[in-house]
Amino acid sequence: MDKTFDPHNIEKECYAKWEQQGYFKASGEGEPYCILLPPPNVTGSLHMGHAFQHTIMDSLIRYNRMKGKNTLWQCGTDHAGIATQMVVERKLNAEGKTRHDLGRDDFVKKIWEWKEESGGTITQQMRRLGTSPDWEREVFTMDDNLSDAVQEVFIKLHEEGLIYRGKRLVNWDPVLLTAVSDLEVVSEEENGHMWHMKYPLTDGSGHLVVATTRPETMLGDTAVAVHPDDARYASFIGKTITLPLTGREIPIIADDYVDQDFGTGCVKITPGHDFNDYDMGKRHNLEIINILTDEAKINDVAPAKYQGMDRFDARAAIVADLQESGLLIKIDEHKLKVPRGDRTGVVIEPYLTNQWYVAVESLAKPAIEAVESGEIRFVPENWNKTYYQWMNNIQDWCISRQLWWGHRIPAWFDEEGNIFVGRNEAEIRTKNSIPDSVKLRQDDDVLDTWFSSALWPFATMGWPKETPELETFVPSSVLVTGFDIIFFWVARMIMMTKKFTGKVPFKDIYITGLIRDENGDKMSKSKGNVLDPIDLIDGIDLASLMDKRTSGMMQPKMAEKIGKATQKQFPDGINAFGTDALRFTFAAMASTSRDINFDMGRVEGYRNFCNKIWNATRFVLMNTEEFDAGRDGGEMSLSVFDRWIWSQFQETLKAYETAIEQYRFDIAAQHLYEFTWNQFCDWYLELSKPVLNSEQSTEDEKRGTRHTLINVLEHMMRLLHPFMPYITEEIWLKIQPLSSNRTTAESIMVDAFPVFDVNKHDQAAIDDIEWVKLFIVGIRNIRGEMDIPPSKPLPVLLKNVSASDKARLDKSGSYLEKLAKLESVTYLSAGEKAPASATALVGEMEILIPMAGLIDKEAELARLNKAAEKIEKDAQRTKGKLSNESFVSKAPAAVIDKERAKLADMEMQLSKIQAQKAEIEAI
Known part of the structure; x- marks a missing residue:
């Protein structure tokens, strides 16, 4: 073996061999075990959240594969409608063209070309992480067979009346010109204003005061609402307001939704531009007026003065006109949540458009029952409540998007607006007896990406065909995913799989925490705290890291800020830690916590762990390669130390398997680390030396210890393999021929997982x-x-x-x-x-x-006094920080906790020094 462990010398070559040998395929034998990879965007690259979840999935897959199960990790990528269309549009824009210059068909061809050339980044990065899905079964949500499944589901749901077209409010992105899902809207607190305005009563008897954060929407107001129990306004209910700037008369209505203690207790109602107002408008049969174009400009429904204005220009003009008319009372500074598109950063508008919807109430009922009955289990269990809360209040699902890239909706319109749904135009004409003389036009919209993703558990297995995979791997064993997509993906998979197969999609749902930085902050490009898993594996110098983080930053000030933050955090760049160290870090952090703070120090610690294992192996080989280690039998005598390490291994194996069954990867990693580093590498290797090196030891005793060294190490590699695939493969290939594990397996990943052996557990030896x-x-x-x-x-x-x-x-x-x-x-x-x-x-x-x-009593006391003096200085500095009101109020909670822990540790060290001094002074 090489003197030092160098992961780069083994990783790529090792992975290529695994893939070429077909080790990732399901064996076809044993109990089925299946995991579905949450399909990453085809535009995406591996981020820390992916790396964390993929490590967990791969560990489960490798573990169950070694347990002899028929193991399948079904992988694939998502076509990511908005993201992919934006990538290709930007490339066209750089050439001075738009998608409209190409036309729909040629633009879609361009996207397919881009996908073939550049769409595999994340799958290559997954390979770097050592993941072992069946790449031969890799699918793409726009593949023909998956597209057929999408079409089939749409048609069947439409035939049952569960898909319909209707005009309702949606989240609208005025740059992308499409409806977007809630997941594509980021709402963050921003500084804004609250405008207080007079709304005159039509009868001239006075006015009501309303307040709004969006004055431009007043052009679409159709009522003013008060609480029915608000005595101040009881006499106003039923009267009308003359809406300023428009002259329209609108009613004053009563509704329980109004909070009479907030503001003036009067609320302007704009059903066409606010989701809550829309619901109230339906309750009171109010007119719904849309005042915006799809580009968020004022349309021709509004007074002529404002027509064609951008919404924010219109806001300024309306405020000025109200002020001139004496109707503006005051403007307050106001913090509010502003919804912005995650792709464009533009403010999202509630917008009234015709869209396609799935009526989900009847689909939700069996999906709720599946969790209530225990047929599906959330881990941790507390996520049940989140699931029930959303499912019991579920709204119909908007599934259409105004894009060109995606599954085009299989619906056609005639010139009178009649809608026909079918697989193609010929089928529709035949089915509905429509002559060729009648023109039909296919709907331009495509389906929400989440619609095709909802079919993932059964579409990837060949549905609607009856395939062996559909029978064997539905339901799958566990879904590993984040809490942020329980509603958008998990719930919809349960509904759709139940509906179309009668089975649940998966038995367990393991919800992971969110990876944050070491201070507990969310990782984001704008903060400069994003880490690339590949950089942690390969290492990166400071200059390259700064270029990577600041490239694409539109604002020079932001780029400068991120550059400084990067230089402060990584003055020497990032060291190369290798894949195994990173994977073990993720496993060790996989607790039940909602938020997981990523600590670079732990990656470094687990890189040292790899070195420890490597060096221990070299010691074992030096003492077994050229000696009789009992592989082929022969008399041997096991010392109490030999019996102890075998017993400790059995206990570790048992605890590890229990932890894996409970999805406590952190506990499993803790047991592995404790046994490997402390019990085997430190204690057992040291305890073995007196036997191996003593002339008084018999050959049987030496053979027994050599046998134990090589075989415990070989068993330990199989135990570690699911978390650390590369180093364990490299070591196993060298030590397996010397061990008693007689197997035809050519790789550790297809060898058997160790089995608990009660005969090797000796409590007295322990x-x-x-x-x-x-x-x-x-x-x-x-x-x-x-x-x-x-x-x-x-x-x-x-x-x-x-x-x-x-x-x-x-x-x-x-x-x-x-x-x-x-x-x-x-x-x-x-x-x-x-x-x-x-x-x-x-x-x-x-x-x-x-x-x-x-x-030397005096010298030792002097040494201790010097150590105490240094610790006391550090403690005073930390106390000063913690007593500084400015620091405590501004620093993140994680940073404050860290300082408090440092202080407690220093106080403990001082206490120990005082005790040592007392002992020495007594001599």
Whole structure:
């Protein structure tokens, strides 16, 4: 083996071999186990959220594949209607063209060309992460077979009256000129204004005062509403207002929705431009007036003065006119949530248009029952409430988008506006007896991307055909996804799969937390705290990282801000950690928390973990490669240390499997780390040396220890493999021929997962070695505290020695002498006084090390005083920070918690130093 672990020397070559050998395919044997990859956008690249979830999915897949299950990870990408169309439109714009210059058919061809050339970025990055889906089954939501499934579902739902076309309010992006889903709208608090206006009563008897954050919408007002129990306005209900600037008469109505304690208690109602007002308008049969064009300009319904104005220019003109008319009372500063399109950044408008909808009430009922009955299980379970809350208040789903890229709606219109739905125009004409002389025009709209994604569990398995995959892998075993798409995707998959297959789409839904930076802030480009998983794997220098983060920034000030933040956070760039270290970090962080703070220090720590495993393997090979390790039998004697490490492995295996079953990857990683680093690499390797190096050890004892070294290491590689695929493959290929694991498998990923063996669990050995470890640690702690060199032999006095302590000392005395570097061991009788000593406890037994002659008392006190002085200075600095009101009020909670933890740690260190000084002064 190479002297040092270099992940880049093994990763790409290793992955290529796996893929070429077809190891990622379902075996066709054993209990089915299936995971559906949430299809990433074809335009996308791997981000931290992907890397986190893909690590979890791949760990489950590798684990269950090794358990002998018929394991399928079904992968694919989503056509991402808006995102993909924008990418290709930008390329055209750079050439001085628009999609309208090409026309629909040629523009769609351009997108297909782009997809073939550039649409596979994320799948290549997934390979870098070591993921093992069946790439031969990779699908794309615009593939012919998936498109056929989309069309079939649309037609069937329309035939049942569950898909209809209607005019309702939608989220409208005036740049993209399309309806968008709630997920594509980002609402953040911004500084704005509240305008207070007089609305005169028609009878001339006075006025009402209303307030609004969007004055331009008053042109579409069709009522003023008050609360029915508001005594101030009881006499006004039923009267009318003459709407300023328009001259229209609108009624004063009463509705429970109005909060009589907010503002003046009077609310202007604009059903055509506000979702809540729309609902009120329907309740009161109000006229619904649209005052905007699809580009958010004032249309010809409004007074001529404002027609053609951009909505915000119209706002300024309307405010000026109200002020001139004496109808504007005041303008207040006001913070409000502003909805913006996540792709364009433009303010989204509630807009009245004709769209296609799915009537979801009848589909929601069986989907709710599937979770209530336990047929589908949310993990963690608390997400049930979120699901029920949305499903029990579900609204009809707008499924049409005004785009050219996507699944075109299979509906045709005749010249009179009649609608016909079918697979193609010929079928429609035949079915409805429409002669060729009647012109038909296909609907220009496409379906919401989430519509095709909702069919993912069964469309990817060949539906509507009856395929073996549909029978075997529906339902799949678990869906791994984020809480932000429970409504947009998870719920819709449940509804659609239940409707069209009669089965649930998956048995478990594991909801992951959101990856944030180490301070708990959401990762975003504008903050400059986004991390690229590939940069963590490969490493990147500071200049390249700054270029990457600031490229594409339109505002120089923002680019400068991000550049400074990057330089501060990564003055030397980012080190190369390799895939295994990053994956293990994700696994170790996968708790039940909603938010997961990503700490670069942990990646570095797990890179050290990889090095530890590598070096331990080199030690094992040096002591087994050229020796008899019992692979082919022969007499061997297992020491108590051998029996102990096998027992610890069995306990780790059991705890690991329990954690995986409960989706507690953090706990599984913790057990793996503890066993690998502490039990095997530190303790067992050290405990094995006296056996291997002593001339007093018999050949049977040496063979037993070599056998244990190579076989525990081989078992350990199989245990670690789901989380750390590359290093375990590389090591396993070298050690498996020396082990007793006789297998025809050519890769660890298709070898069997270790099986718990009760015969290899020896509780007495565990108890004995835990005692030995406590003894050794006690001695080492005394050395560390008193600054005694590790090489100096120590005289040991023992007090309160029980019979079992004595028996263990007799059995392990020679080991303790070597490992704890003991000069002598003396038993103290009851009541016998000991000289001034440092002490440690092993159960009830006291270990005493007389200090006289071992340390330079004055020098040691000086050293401790110097250490205490430094810690006290640091503690004062931290206390100053925490008592600074400005720091506490502005710093993120995670930063404050970190400072408090630092202070507590420093106070603990000072306490320990004081105790050590007291011990030394007593000598």
